[in-house]
Amino acid sequence: MTSFFGSVFWLLVTLGVLVTFHEFGHYWVARRCGVKVLRFSVGFGNAIWKRIGRDGTEYQIAAIPLGGYVKMLDAREGEVDPALRDQEFTSKPVWKRIAIVAAGPGFNLIFTLAAFWLMFMLGRPDVAPIVTAAPHSIAAEAGIQPGDRIISIDDHAVATWSDSLDTLAYALLGRVPLPVTVRGNDGRSRQLVLPLNELPPGQSVDKYMDKLGLDLNPVPPIVATVLPGKPAAEGGMRGGDRIVSVNGEPVADYVQFQQLVPKLAATSPQLHLVVDRGGTKLPLTITARHESLDGQPVSWVIGVQGMPREPAIIQYGPWRAMGAALQTTWDGTTRTFNMIGQMLSGKASTNNLSGVIGIAQVANASASMGLPWFLNFLAMVSLSLAILNLLPIPVLDGGHLLYYVVELIKGSPVSEQVMIVGQYIGLALLFTLMGLAFFNDIHRTFLS
Structure with missing residues (x-):
């Protein structure tokens, strides 16, 4: 509620x-x-508040908040006092x-x-455009690897995940091959093409994103904190260790590691991990415990905490902020007209339209x-x-x-x-x- x-x-x-x-x-x-305004209304229907201003305009807030109107003196709506004809709209x-x-x-x-x-x-606080790809997804088959950082999409540089998501969303509407530049964990840049043309027509952007299979900003499988007296500390794990595998299963990101521990410990609490410590692979044996950690529900735990996602913030001074505002407005305008054109031509599905409920949900989330x-x-x-x-x-x-x-x-x-x-x-x-x-x-x- x-x-x-x-x-x-x-x-x-x-x-x-x-x-x-x-x-x-x-x-x-x-x-x-020089036009006389009779009423300024925010909302439609019966007024829940109103007053008459010194200029003679009636200001009101109406019961149905889905719009508003300005009522002007208009000869098409009735007789106009001859003394006010010079203030009438159609004249x-x-x-x-x-x-x-x-x-x-x-x-x-x-x-x-x-x-x-x-x-x-x-x-605007954000996170870095670091991604991984779900197995057998379009992104994975295109060559996206765990930890890749998106540098540009369709030759447009991106600095945050939100920048990437906006560009991806509009590209998904058109379902055309999309060139992407990424930088891997080895520091090398790679040119990839996401074959968005393989997506089926007539679906919403949300469903296309699921099929694309990009996971935003995965947390690297690096241990930030080892809790004293817990199994990980007793087994020799240290902060900064990168987890390579658990019971022989390779680990791509920290979320996967969090899922593997209770799954494997339910079969046998004794876990065999391989960690990367300063470039050296070390085997560790850690016995998980079935307990509550930090007030969380009882589960199999070893007592470690992962690193936070890499933050990214876009912030400018007054002059550069105005340039960025103009560019963002222009980009939003061209994308919106392109989307309208694609919907009218049938290239994009009308399932992407949102109404009052969708706006309300996004308003609450953004606030x-x-x-x-x-x-x-x-x-x-x-x-x-x-x-x-x-x-x-x-x-x-x-x-x-x-x-x-x-x-x-x-x-x-x-x-x-x-x-x-x-x-x-x-x-x-x-x-x-x-x-x-x-x-x-x-x-x-x-x-x-």
Whole structure:
């Protein structure tokens, strides 16, 4: 239940911040273009709070938090007081109407840049892009070895696992061979190609990642601490020892070692280990004990602790942070448009769409990771809102901009009948998109 309420809370925070910023863009530019704003609403439906400002605008928070709107004085919605006709929306030049409509997505882009800039200033904690590959997986067959560090993907340098994951996720949508440069434990770089074209069509990125078989940042099988008085200490193990094998089974990473100890000790507590100590292979015999260690459930233990994952943090000064924010925004924009194009062409599955439930889950997860990660999440959602609203779909900002471009070309406004038909088409498309995203959320959350 904590996760549920946390997801709901951070979803409301996310929508509240981004919707307010988007609608404030419309409001601010409308006021400066001389248009009277009747209502500024965050949310739809009945108001749960409202007040009238000194400018005569009604400000409200409504019960349904999935959006918002700015209601302007508009002759298409009823009679306009002759004294206020110079403040009416449709009486304004078309370039002013374009500016008012474009201001919402524009302010989302401004928010995206600001959030990324602050994130890079604060520093986003991450882990190094060190990987291993599951046996018989696509990554393993491509040549990924335990402890490989990803240097670049598709000629784009990566410094953290998150950088790698973002690039991989978009490449998986297209299912084309992906060049990767890695550096092994021996310090040598290797050029590999992940044959993503072998993946079956029509699946989500999550399923593709499972088939790819990359394990993020495995912990090396190195003992950091040997607890005094425990079996490992009694058997001669020391901090810094790299575990090579247990009972003849080779060990690739510390997680595998943690799984092998109880599995093998259940058959015979006496374990035969080989460790690498300063380049010399040493055999050790350690007798595991069936007990609780550090308050954990009773299990077969030998009394050692592994090394932490290698940390990586991206943090810049103000000027470089702005450059990184601009580049990240540009990369996110091009990737989003590429994804839309791939979905429309059928190359990428619509299973990758996420709705309110998915956004709520990611909001809660990113908030639990700290402010820089939540800022990263807000920036990406804000960018998605900007791009979505600019699509030429009636009822969205992009649809209105399309009408005004047509008006500029033909010299007169689009007919009311065309706008009504467009409204119905736009609503149908929008509800279809929302329904598909909601279905995907339900399937991922409850049926997968």
